[in-house]
Amino acid sequence: MNRRSGPAVSRRGFLALTGGLGLVVLGGSGCASVFGENAGALLRSDLPLPEPFRVGLPIPAIAEPVRSEDGTDYYELVQRAAAQEIVPGTTTTIWGFDGTFPGPTFRVRAGQRSVVTLRNELPVPTSTHLHGGVTPPDSDGYATDLVVPADYPHDPRRHSHDVMQVPPEAWTLHEEVKEHEYPLEQRAATLWYHDHRMDFSAPQVWRGLLGAFLLHDDEEDALGLPSGDKDVPLLICDRAFGADGEFKYPSLDATLTSVPGVEPDYHSGVQGDVVLVNGAPWPVLEVANTKYRFRLVNASNARRYRFGLSPAPENGPAFVQIGTDQGLLAAPVDRDEFDAAPAERFDVVIDFSAYPVGTQVVLENLLGEEGTRQVMRFDVVREEADETEIPERLSEIERLTRDEAVAERDFDFRLTTVNGHQTWTINGEPFDPMSNMATPALDTVELWRFTSDFHHPVHIHLAHFQVLTRNGAEPEPAEQGWKDTVDVRPYEVLEVLVRFSGFRGRYLVHCHNLEHEDMAMMVNFEVV
Template sequence: MNDAIEDIAARIVAAVSGSAAGTDGELVPYTDPLTVPPVIRPGRDERQVIGIALRPTWVRMHSQLPPTLMWGYGGSVPGPTIEVRRGQRVRVDWTNRIPPGSPHPVTAVAVERVPGQADPHNRPGRQGAEPDGDVAALPARSVTGLHGAPAGGGDDIRPDDAVEYGCTQRAEYPNDHRAVQWWYRDHARGISRWNAYAGLVGTYLVRDDEEDALGLPSGEREVPLILADRNLDREDEAAGGRLSGRLLHKTTLVTREHPETGRPVTLPFLGPYTTVNGTIWPYLDVVDGWYRFRMVNASNARVYDLVLVDDEDNPVPGVVHLIGGDGGLLPRPVPVDFGFGAPLTIAPAERLDLLLDFRALAGRRVRLVNKAAGQAPGVPDAAWDVPYPQVMEFRVARGEGTDAFALPAVLSRSCRRSEPEDRGFRRRLVVLTPPTTAGGGGRPELWEMEELDDARARPPAPGVVQVRGPDGAVRTYRRTARRAGDGPGFAVREGTDEEWSLLNLGAPLCPVHIPLADCRVAGREAYAVDGFDPALGGTRAPVAYDGGRRIPVPPGEQGWKDVFRVAGGEMVRVRGRFAGAYGRFAYRCTVLEHADAGMERPFVVLPDEVPGFTGGE
């Protein structure tokens, strides 16, 4: 181990051991209480309009830090939790009250990785990099999208319709959906990675009678947990000064150059500090009973691998139960015992509905940590991918022992699994390409594909992909769209069922969000993708199904979802019904740096009668 790595490891150990803030400005974990956002419960009058203003606000992210300038909904970070009943139509005026000329809260820099040294992007401070003046001068443009909601195309995420100071974006949400957790955030095209990072996120809950009948923990025992990683600047970079509290968006330029541009490839943002509801490494006082936690990963790019541990970093079994995900309640509870350190994974934009049973933990403290790859829970890694594994701490006090809640055997009978023979599916293929692909400009892309018959197939060729499926047959596809600015390629009939296959040809792990439709994972399949040639931008040999590498669908994916993690060499098949709204929508990678770089595609949902007149599908 060289001196640089030893120095990094020593600093990590000092920080994790809970030492007081020292000359390098590290923070003591579990110092500050968890903040719970305010709640807005609209009345039943459908003429009522909820007004929520986007404003600059000062936030104390940790008691050892000075206040941090952020942007918040309604003056809070995260924004208020909006809570409605199923079928309760709500209108929201999202009004931009961020004054013209206000400095953007985020300092953006890019640093280059030096060969043989640890990746610097996860360290606090700029390491001498100059701030990006274009980001500092950005006008405060915003557009708020309600992620997961089946709303009309005019009320869904409209990244091009950003509003400036004094202007209002009015959205109407019918909320005709089973009990669920959605969430809202800024989606302004090209700059959402900085606007959402500045604090523009919040939770949205829909209630219904089926959920009520379960008697789940509620009130103070139902707590939203919005996870987001952050980085911080230092007061005096040259002197290695203390943390300033200023938000720092630091990305890494990797030394491999893209063959077309000749420029380094920029990796997405990952920050060293985990915030929960806007506070770095908070604690929550609980009593020895059941609690419900509504979790969303609001990070730009970080995937969390969560484990509940005790004071000695040993996993704590029998406490955590997964009861729901993106689209609502699961059919049955899923126990999460962290066997062999197996974590509970949550990618950007995913939601987890968790029950925690603290009844046997009175007088103890347990901690939620982010497990580093190849490390035991609670142990950081010297590569700085997870320099600080801390997330939050639960301090369990002895209550009155009157918690009568019992974990239901069945959660949702409306969450039934549809089998392939139940109904026909319109099938589509979307491929995710590596950042070195010709014509991609050093970025991963989403390609929409159409199948060719033998007479039209001319591989190998740019944009042509051959796939050998589980049945051994080779099918040939050609690219029909690749960029966000390309016109809509998929025309979907409202109320119809579709199966989308998402095939990763070597891109980084991408969580793909499909709006409007609640989908089920029909299968995860392994593929050998070495036949895809990035320099060509197509396959020289078919990418082939790998039957020797099984990828089971985990229990947490047995319910309805709208975000799907797609790893390299993997095809994820998802099925859903596109119903409840018409208009133009966009599916995207939920890594904000990828989406802002164009990794999203529009599609149109039309009334069933319309496609026949327009020539659509």
């Protein structure tokens, strides 16, 4: 059975749920229809696109600690440019962790304190965020906490945004190197890491600054789920390429040193015409006729996906979802298709015993057109014994209740005119790094209400949450686990119960459509 998350709501119903806040959707260049499933105009490549299913699925290298002492694992990563063959027969300059796109995959035990030292050898400043991590504020990858490369010829605090003012005291600068502390006192989950630089997250992630970070624990190990080479991270994103094979992106400033933002046609979000999985276009993975666990990460800047399989299995679901952003669900959920907004993660099992050996199974994007309709292909090439299972119960999850909330807050995500410029705002305000929109107390729960004029994947740093209602209704089973990112759809009202645990300090809430984020759709909260 396919379980979709929540009923649709009309504009009239939306206004009723929000108490008639008078929300509007402004027209103008770059503002896509609020009812569309895609962000806006398609960015087309200038070179002939490769034929799908001609390259194998790359598996990123595993990050290894350089040393371990006193209960801490120490890692070192270098952010640098490198030439990588993405489109067969051409080379692309990527910006990558250790010079690879995606960067190395971390596989770490929950609770294993890890310290990651990052050296920036790129031509621009960076900030690195462990997405989904319960992380001290000075290691969280705050947007103005920058690692500046050696001999950088510009003032890294230079800021020329039309609607935001960022004073010099808002910036924290590190020369070449920064150490990140990750206590990882949290349950097993599929996390990922990526660039988070103020004004330029979108183009820097587009160039390759991302990777998977997988946490394991004893609870998960005891379930007998597929493991080893049958536990596969899939970082899925879309890109476009110039005629020379280089990444194509509509930046106003291609050097990423001064003027932020994109050309007007792409204000709603940049979507490319090539789908990449683990950095390869429409790849193929050869599989046995057994169960595989796939950790799907929507690592796209703005594209939403609706995943399905073709052919669908004759018996049983296409996918069994076992986890979401922050780890295992309470029980598995059968899915024939599911939507994934940018930065959301879906932990699913596909049972290839439903297909005869020799079958080719395509992972499709049912929201895509032309080449973006296909994602990758699984070729069932051999028989193997399968001793794995999916238990009827996966985890005991404490369900938060409305009564536990000590405060309620509203966050309205929409396009607004500020100083004569259309920009993406929260509660009508562009980002101000010197102010806080909320000050929750440590170890409390608050009810946050999200409203929207567009598709906005909302991400909360540090704090994890549970969806309480979507348009006044209880969320579907697949959305009842712990999350850190949620798709707020046009004219929807979403209530989430947010638990603030781990650390005091300043953190961010923002839209994870990265073009929206770069155009000021962020706010601070401070845990006190």
